[in-house]
Amino acid sequence: MVPALSIILIFQLVGEVISRALHLPLPGPVLGMVGLVVALQVIPPLGAIIRPAAQGLLANLALLFVPAGVGVVAHLPTIAAHGLALAVSLVVSTLLAITVGALTFTWVARLVGSNPDD
Structure with missing residues (x-):
């Protein structure tokens, strides 16, 4: 679970760095999510690695809206x-x-x- 969360957070961090470095009007997490989707298409085994963390986040999605x-x-x-x-x-x-x-x-x-x- 820790490697999966690390991968997700690394993509968020990369998106944030790109957004701030290029002064883009898009939030960094959105760019990170796009990067993660591209990575999932290019590297299919990545999906199996992050699936447990993704399912855990989705199961508790309501808490993220608090x-x-x-x-x-x-x-x-x-x-x-x-x-x-x-x-x-x-x-x-x-x-x-x-x-x-x-x-x-x-x-x-x-x-x-x-x-x-x-």
Whole structure:
């Protein structure tokens, strides 16, 4: 389990170093995750090595959201003051994301010659 967690954390660290060194607007852990996905494709046995740690993290995923929930509660007065703007932006951005996703799917389906209605 320790080697598996070490591999995951090394990819996170490499992503963070790249993000900061190149002044990228992407979070380091996201770059590390992309690097890990690429490494899993290039080195298939790596999946067997990190599987136990990954399954352990996924089994306890709910605990990882506790700090975010505490942060929301800590900023409750600010959220209450701007609640309407937050709600509107949340609904509009969700609808926009769904629309863009549907249009992209339709465009790609036409591009590859399949009918999305099938």
